[in-house]
Amino acid sequence: MHKWYQMKDLGDLRYFLGLEITRSKHGIYTSQQKYVMDLLTDTNILNSKPIYLPMDPTTSLTQEGQALKEPDQYR
Secondary structure: OOOOOOOOOOOOOOEEOOEEEEEEOOEEEEEOHHHHHHHHHHOOOOOOOOOOOOOOOOOOOOOOOOOOOOHHHHO
């Protein structure tokens, strides 16, 4: 490809399209930890505390009621 295009070698692949790529003698591993951490940081919920919300798994949800005026913050 160097013959037709101007290129440079950036070394081993480590991060591509939100995926972290790690190589070892056992194989190639992919992870999205950096992507998720960046997403949590950008949305200011990195330091949020988890909450236990019990819900009956047999409950059926319906679309009753009024639509939200500004649903963007819930998406």
